[in-house]
Amino acid sequence: MDIKEQVKRIANEIASEIVDTRHHLHSHPELSFQEFETAKYVADSLRKMGLNPMEGIAKTGVSALIEGKNPSKKVIALRADIDALPITETNDVAYKSKNDGVMHACGHDVHTSSLLGTARILNQLKDQFEGTVKLIFQPGEEKAPGGASLLIKEGILKNPAPQNILGQHVMPLIPVGKIGFREGLYMASADEIYITVKGKGGHAAMPDRNVDPVLIASHIIVALQQVVSRFATPTTPTVLSFGKVVAEGATNIIPNEVKIEGTFRTLNEEWRKEAKIRMKKLAEGLAESMGGSCEFNILDGYPYLYNNEELTRRNRQFAVEYMGEENIVDLDIWMAAEDFAFYSQEIDACFYRLGVRNEAKGITSNVHTPTFNIDEQALEIGSGLMAWLAINELQS
Numbered sequence: 329m330d331i332k333e334q335v336k337r338i339a340n341e342i343a344s345e346i347v348d349t350r351h352h353l354h355s356h357p358e359l360s361f362q363e364f365e366t367a368k369y370v371a372d373s374l375r376k377m378g379l380n381p382m383e384g385i386a387k388t389g390v391s392a393l394i395e396g397k398n399p400s401k402k403v404i405a406l407r408a409d410i411d412a413l414p415i416t417e418t419n420d421v422a423y424k425s426k427n428d429g430v431m432h433a434c435g436h437d438v439h440t441s442s443l444l445g446t447a448r449i450l451n452q453l454k455d456q457f458e459g460t461v462k463l464i465f466q467p468g469e470e471k472a473p474g475g476a477s478l479l480i481k482e483g484i485l486k487n488p489a490p491q492n493i494l495g496q497h498v499m500p501l502i503p504v505g506k507i508g509f510r511e512g513l514y515m516a517s518a519d520e521i522y523i524t525v526k527g528k529g530g531h532a533a534m535p536d537r538n539v540d541p542v543l544i545a546s547h548i549i550v551a552l553q554q555v556v557s558r559f560a561t562p563t564t565p566t567v568l569s570f571g572k573v574v575a576e577g578a579t580n581i582i583p584n585e586v587k588i589e590g591t592f593r594t595l596n597e598e599w600r601k602e603a604k605i606r607m608k609k610l611a612e613g614l615a616e617s618m619g620g621s622c623e624f625n626i627l628d629g630y631p632y633l634y635n636n637e638e639l640t641r642r643n644r645q646f647a648v649e650y651m652g653e654e655n656i657v658d659l660d661i662w663m664a665a666e667d668f669a670f671y672s673q674e675i676d677a678c679f680y681r682l683g684v685r686n687e688a689k690g691i692t693s694n695v696h697t698p699t700f701n702i703d704e705q706a707l708e709i710g711s712g713l714m715a716w717l718a719i720n721e722l723q724s
């Protein structure tokens with residue numbers, strides 16, 4: 329039997345167990361950097377396969393090696409994130425979250441159970457490929473500074489050093505049975521902006537005696553959009569959104585200060601640096617010119633995610649061989665952020681999308697919602713495909 333058939337056969341044989349694993353993880357979600365039980369469960373599962381997991385990387389990270397013949401020939405890494413979100417699940421399913429206010433609403437339970445499935449397949453076939461697969465079960469994808477950055481600091485990309493890394497993420501916009509790829513620029517950097525505009529509060533009937541931070545803040549919000557529309561090159565996607573504005577005055581009270589919070593996203597590191605300088609200067613200058621002042625702070629988030637062209641083209645082709653051309657979707661740029669981007673800044677990386685949507689079954693909710701769910705056929709596909717990609721990538 330050729331190796332593709334073997335991968336498909338094993339993926340099919342273990343499919344119901346992968347679903348059980350997903351149900352267990354889904355009903356026991358843990359917040360970012362607190363994934364102690366999840367990490368233990370993952371490590372135990374790896375030990376049951378006869379692997380020798382390394383635990384406690386950045387506290388809750390787990391890694392293990394699957395060595396084929398000639399293990400030093402080539403090393404590649406496969407990554408799954410393991411954390412959940414602070415959302416209360418409203419799905420009425422048997423495997424509903426048992427942890428109040430915590431939910432696997434971004435599909436990281438899917439990534440984790442799928443990678444455990446991939447590990448079983450690769451482990452069964454390890455006498456049929458050369459090289460080493462490094463499995464990375466990564467904590468804290470959803471929370472700054474991102475588990476990926478901590479794992480990299482702790483040496484996850486060394487000893488042995490993978491040449492490249494693959495990761496998958498559920499995509500509720502894509503029907504189950506399909507996989508999405510994009511070469512090159514794929515996801516955005518994301519920085520958090522915190523602005524405090526200071527004025528002088530007082531009676532709203534006497535604006536001349538006050539410095540109105542509400543009016544200054546309004547001007548700042550409008551003016552900052554010009555950084556996007558007038559300074560960003562039209563070919564570099566840039567997003568600036570403010571989702572929180574707090575002015576605690578009243579109909580007749582001008583407050584002392586206004587707080588504004590937002591997000592800045594783009595796909596170019598030089599522009600990202602320049603934009604931050606421009607935004608700060610503009611906000612501070614505007615506030616000053618209007619008699620007030622402004623504290624402009626930026627919390628650096630994840631960098632942009634770059635899918636190495638050659639690696640992605642190659643793996644897209646492997647996916648075509650596994651799934652058929654008709655089941656491969658070409659993705660557009662996606663302005664969300666993902667800490668897999670940290671790996672992509674260090675080594676060749678390919679982050680692809682696993683279709684999980686099924687309109688006929690009513691499975692259409694987006695990630696980060698209380699009703700997010702998947703068509704679980706995606707698990708067999710996700711596990712088998714990643715094993716197939718890994719085997720091919722080791723050979724190329």
Ligand code: NI
Pocket residue numbers: 434435436469497
């Ligand atoms: Ni996610």
